[in-house]
Structure formats: C-alpha cells, structure tokens
Amino acid sequence: MQPLPKFEYREPGSVAEAARLLAELGSRAKLIGGGTDLVPSMRQGLYTPAYVISLQRIADLRGVAWEDGVGLRIGPMTTLREMEASAEARARFPFLAAAAREVGSPQLREMGTVGGNLCLDTRCRHFNQSEDWQDCVEACVKRGGEFCKASPNGRARKCFAVFSADLATALVAANARVTLQSAGGARTIELADYYTGDGASPTAGRPDEVLTEVLVPSAMQGVLGTYLKYRMRQAIDYPIAGVALTLRPRDGRVHDARMVVGGISSRPVIVKGLGALLEGKVLDETLAESAAKLARKSATPLANTAGDRAHRKQMVYEFARRALAEAAHAAAGAGGGEAR
Amino acid sequence: MKQVVQLNVNDAEHELALDPSRTLLEVLRESLGLTGTKEVCLLGSCGACTVLVDDRPVLACLTLASACQGKRVLTIEGLRQGEALHPLQQAFIDKGAVQCGFCTPGMIMAGKALLDRNPHPTPDEARAAIAGNLCRCTGYEQIVEAIVAAPAVDEAARVGAREGGHYLMPDMAE
Ligand SMILES: Cc1cc2nc3c(=O)[nH]c(=O)nc-3n(C[C@H](O)[C@H](O)[C@H](O)COP(=O)(O)OP(=O)(O)OC[C@H]3O[C@@H](n4cnc5c(N)ncnc54)[C@H](O)[C@@H]3O)c2cc1C
Ligand code: SF4
Ligand code: FES
Ligand code: FES
Numbered sequence: 001m002q003p004l005p006k007f008e009y010r011e012p013g014s015v016a017e018a019a020r021l022l023a024e025l026g027s028r029a030k031l032i033g034g035g036t037d038l039v040p041s042m043r044q045g046l047y048t049p050a051y052v053i054s055l056q057r058i059a060d061l062r063g064v065a066w067e068d069g070v071g072l073r074i075g076p077m078t079t080l081r082e083m084e085a086s087a088e089a090r091a092r093f094p095f096l097a098a099a100a101r102e103v104g105s106p107q108l109r110e111m112g113t114v115g116g117n118l119c120l121d122t123r124c125r126h127f128n129q130s131e132d133w134q135d136c137v138e139a140c141v142k143r144g145g146e147f148c149k150a151s152p153n154g155r156a157r158k159c160f161a162v163f164s165a166d167l168a169t170a171l172v173a174a175n176a177r178v179t180l181q182s183a184g185g186a187r188t189i190e191l192a193d194y195y196t197g198d199g200a201s202p203t204a205g206r207p208d209e210v211l212t213e214v215l216v217p218s219a220m221q222g223v224l225g226t227y228l229k230y231r232m233r234q235a236i237d238y239p240i241a242g243v244a245l246t247l248r249p250r251d252g253r254v255h256d257a258r259m260v261v262g263g264i265s266s267r268p269v270i271v272k273g274l275g276a277l278l279e280g281k282v283l284d285e286t287l288a289e290s291a292a293k294l295a296r297k298s299a300t301p302l303a304n305t306a307g308d309r310a311h312r313k314q315m316v317y318e319f320a321r322r323a324l325a326e327a328a329h330a331a332a333g334a335g336g337g338e339a340r
Numbered sequence: 341m342k343q344v345v346q347l348n349v350n351d352a353e354h355e356l357a358l359d360p361s362r363t364l365l366e367v368l369r370e371s372l373g374l375t376g377t378k379e380v381c382l383l384g385s386c387g388a389c390t391v392l393v394d395d396r397p398v399l400a401c402l403t404l405a406s407a408c409q410g411k412r413v414l415t416i417e418g419l420r421q422g423e424a425l426h427p428l429q430q431a432f433i434d435k436g437a438v439q440c441g442f443c444t445p446g447m448i449m450a451g452k453a454l455l456d457r458n459p460h461p462t463p464d465e466a467r468a469a470i471a472g473n474l475c476r477c478t479g480y481e482q483i484v485e486a487i488v489a490a491p492a493v494d495e496a497a498r499v500g501a502r503e504g505g506h507y508l509m510p511d512m513a514e
Contacts, residue, residue, distance in 0.1 A: 004362075011407075036402055056407060236471070
C-alpha cells in the first residue's frame with residue numbers, strides 16, 4: 001500500500017507544551033485531531049509535514065459544558081459523535097448536534113473532532129487527487145502554481161477551493177467564538193472572522209497557534225436554529241451546499257435572523273441583508289421566498305466540487321427556502337411568545 | 341525515528357518498533373498478519389478497514405498506529421469465541437449477507453459497535469450504523485437483516501450451549 005510520507009510524531013500532554021512545540025517547529029509541524037482530514041491529504045502527498053503533533057492526550061481540550069452567563073464551551077478535541085450525543089448541546093442548541101451528525105459517516109464522526117472540523121482544509125476537484133494524478137498536471141495556486149484551474153478562464157491568481165465543514169457552518173450561524181493559543185499568549189475572535197475566504201489559506205490561524213476553545217455565547221440561548229445539508233448520498237459525502245439558519249421568534253415575528261451557507265465558497269458565507277429583510281416581520285411564504293433568493297444571490301460557486309454551478313446555486317435557494325419554512329413552523333410551535 | 345508502541349490486539353499484547361507514519365491498517369495487515377481487515381480506498385470513504393479501538397468503530401486506514409499506544413484494538417479475527425462464531429458472524433451466514441466478502445469484516449465491525457451500544461436495533465438503526473460502509477454486491481438488505489437478527493442468533497446459541505451443543509463454524513460442523 002502507498003505509505004504515508006515520513007514524519008515524526010509527538011503527543012504533548014498540555015496546551016502549553018503543544019504551543020511550545022509549535023513555536024519551535026513552525027510550519028514544519030502540523031497538528032492532528034482525529035486525522036480524518038489530514039491523513040487522507042498526506043496519503044495523497046498534498047501535505048508532507050516533518051512533525052505531526054497530536055492533541056489526543058490533552059484532556060482539557062475535550063468535552064462540552066454549559067456555563068451560566070458564559071455559554072456553551074466546546075473543547076476542540078470533542079469528537080463529532082460526542083458533540084451529536086452531548087446532552088447540553090442537544091438541550092440548548094439542537095441544531096449544532098444535528099449539524100455534527102450530518103458529517104461523513106459514523107466512523108468519521110467517531111474519529112473526527114470539532115476543532116478539526118473548524119480547521120478543515122478547503123477542497124477542490126483539481127486539488128484533492130492522488131499523487132500520480134498531480135504528477136500529470138500543472139500545479140494550481142493551492143499547490144504553489146500560478147493559476148486557478150477552476151476559475152472561469154483559468155487565469156485567476158487566487159484559489160477558490162471550497163470550505164465544506166458542516167458543523168463549522170452551523171457554528172458561524174450560532175455566533176460562536178474561538179480561542180487561539182500560542183506560546184506568546186491567547187486571543188479570542190469571532191468564528192466568522194477566523195475564515196479568510198482564501199482557498200489556499202482558509203483560516204486566520206497561525207501555524208504556531210492551537211485552537212483551544214469554541215464558545216457559543218450565552219446570549220444565544222433561546223435561539224431557534226436549523227442546519228440543512230444537500231449532498232449526493234445521505235452519508236459519507238461532503239455537502240454540495242449546507243444552509244444554517246438561526247433566528248429568535250418573538251410575538252410571532254422574526255428577530256436577529258442569520259443565515260450561513262457552506263460548501264459553495266472558500267469560507268462559510270453569511271447571507272447579506274437577510275437579517276434586515278426579516279427583522280420584526282412575520283415569516284410567511286412570500287418573505288421566505290425573498291430571503292431564499294438573497295441566499296441564492298450570495299452563492300457564487302465555481303466548477304470545483306460535485307454538481308454543476310447553476311444546480312448548486314439553485315440548491316442553495318431550495319435549501320434556504322426549506323430552512324426558512326422549518327424555522328417558520330418551529331416559531332409557530334413556540335407559540336409566538338418566548339422562544340423555546 | 342521508530343517509536344516503540346504497545347498495542348493490545350484481540351486481547352494479545354504486542355510491542356512493536358514502528359515508524360510513526362505507519363497506519364493501524366498497515367500494522368495489522370503487514371506486521372501482525374491480520375489480513376481480515378481490508379484495504380480498499382485508504383481515504384476514509386468505504387469503511388472496509390473498520391476496527392474497534394477502545395470499543396469505538398474507527399477507520400484503520402486513517403488511524404496512526406502510534407496514536408493507539410496503550411489502546412485496545414479489536415479486529416474481525418478477534419470476534420470468534422474459541423470455535424464458535426460471534427452471533428453477528430453467524431447471522432451474516434444465516435441471512436446470506438456475504439457475496440464477494442470484501443466489505444464483510446468492516447460491516448461486521450460496524451454492526452458490532454452498534455450491537456454493543458444497542459443490543460436490539462431496528463432496521464433503520466442498523467442502516468445508520470453501516471452508512472459509512474460501502475458494499476458493491478449485496479444491495480445491503482441482507483446485511484441489515486443480519487444485524488437485526490444477531491440477538492436472536494445469540495439467544496439460539498445460548499440455548500444450544502445449555503443443551504450441550506455448540507454453534508459451530510460450518511466447515512467444522514461437517
Ligand atoms: C470520506 C470523508 C468524508 C467526509 N465528509 C465530511 C462531511 O460530510 N462534512 C464535514 O464537515 N467533514 C467531512 N469530512 C472531514 C472530516 O471528517 C471532519 O470535518 C472532521 O471533523 C475533521 O476533524 P479531524 O479531527 O479528523 O481533523 P484533522 O484531520 O485531525 O485536522 C484537520 C485540520 O485541522 C487542523 N487542526 C485540528 N485540530 C486543531 C486545533 N485544535 N487547532 C488548530 N488546528 C487544528 C489540523 O492541523 C488539520 O490541518 C470527511 C472526511 C472524509 C475522509
Ligand atoms: S480552486 Fe483553483 S487554485 Fe484552488 S485548488 Fe481548485 S484549481 Fe487549485
Ligand atoms: S480503506 Fe479505510 S475507509 Fe476505505
Ligand atoms: S459482499 Fe462484495 S462488497 Fe459487499
């Protein structure tokens with residue numbers, strides 16, 4: 001069997017030790033959570049880190065807990081299965097547990113972590129290919145070449161590879177924040193700002209930083225949320241489009257709506273103008289249709305994943321419409337008063 | 341640089357000097373000769389390499405062997421209890437859930453992980469548990485039937501054992 005490229009393996013016992021290793025090794029090292037993203041790409045020779053640093057023995061990085069006045073704290077080494085089964089997540093933000101459940105397959109969720117999902121590499125049919133295939137073609141931007149093959153004329157000098165993480169898309173809709181720690185200190189940023197939109201370098205995380213916590217702020221309590229995923233098969237496949245929606249129903253009207261679309265661009269795309277369009281209104285079919293059209297407008301996929309571009313765009317509309325219908329239904333169920 | 345790794349595979353302790361880039365699948369098949377765990381896509385997309393690590397169903401092709409230091413690994417070879425097959429293996433035979441057999445070890449390990457957590461699954465629960473395992477032959481129906489039927493096979497074997505019999509492997513029964 002085609003072996004993995006050779007590397008040294010480390011298992012630091014604390015975040016401080018992991019940060020120290022990263023400070024010392026710089027971009028020669030790669031962190032590994034469950035390895036379900038990194039190992040396949042190493043197998044294809046896409047990454048050849050000299051050091052692989054596992055976070056699996058750092059107990060502090062695992063678990064989901066609610067803290068009053070703070071929010072839902074999720075350790076990055078929590079597996080997707082633990083996330084989908086977490087009583088706290090299911091009780092407070094069931095759509096986050098549901099989004100975790102949409103990822104890959106049971107085995108991938110058993111291995112894959114929340115942190116790995118947030119830091120998932122972008123994907124493209126010109127990039128995620130075997131070494132043999134790569135050897136036969138010219139390198140594109142993501143592989144250090146000059147041009148993007150997926151761009152309409154093949155001349156763009158930017159990478160548009162697709163960010164396809166299900167849970168990350170839902171967490172952006174949940175206004176999550178992430179904490180990044182390096183040997184020099186820690187910073188906390190909005191998850192939405194963690195994504196650069198550049199397919200070749202999709203996150204703002206530095207090579208010396210460990211993502212140490214995901215926080216869904218307590219102010220999000222009571223929000224209604226949905227995550228709907230479109231894919232070819234009902235398992236294993238990455239999303240062709242994923243639509244996350246959060247809103248707060250009050251007196252039969254919509255407040256604070258936020259829709260995020262994954263699987264179509266190099267970052268989770270926040271649908272512009274949707275919050276303003278829906279604010280304070282009754283979510284009827286006509287309004288839902290206008291909102292879904294906004295979602296379609298925000299989706300500008302390139303020909304780099306499964307499904308053709310027009311179809312993907314139309315599916316964003318369709319899944320946005322369904323998410324809004326689901327939310328309208330749930331809001332009506334919530335009795336028009338305080339959200340559940 | 342090689343690292344010494346202690347692995348418990350099917351209740352046997354192994355101490356191996358391994359290059360850290362070796363996967364659990366390579367070590368099982370090539371170092372330990374346990375070729376029941378199949379190698380197909382090596383990319384996490386087929387489930388044929390499913391084994392249980394500390395009772396959790398994982399893909400051996402994406403698991404670094406070094407990361408399994410001190411953990412318990414169960415492969416298809418470890419299911420058999422002496423001469424008797426595991427009830428799920430017997431159920432696969434009884435229901436005709438095997439054609440070419442290449443997906444079978446992975447299917448059985450995924451099914452076992454489900455039965456360990458949920459001893460009486462519904463057909464839909466069985467389908468969800470094998471959603472990450474591809475089969476190109478059977479059309480899945482018999483596999484689902486076998487997983488659902490396993491508890492009854494287990495019960496039959498228990499009754500058989502009480503009455504002094506054994507549920508034998510078919511070739512041994514002749
Ligand atoms: C066949 C297949 C199908 C898949 N389908 C889906 C799908 O439908 N939806 C989906 O969302 N994903 C899918 N995935 C991807 C993957 O399984 C999940 O996204 C998983 O959550 C990744 O987590 P991990 O821990 O395995 O990541 P890893 O491979 O361990 O890491 C991924 C990246 O994140 C970095 N990283 C990990 N943890 C941290 C941290 N704490 N701080 C900083 N950097 C970190 C790593 O360095 C690496 O670059 C699929 C994968 C496969 C192989
Ligand atoms: S989007 Fe363009 S640059 Fe990026 S991986 Fe695909 S072909 Fe390469
Ligand atoms: S060989 Fe491991 S999933 Fe296909
Ligand atoms: S029996 Fe042939 S692949 Fe399943």
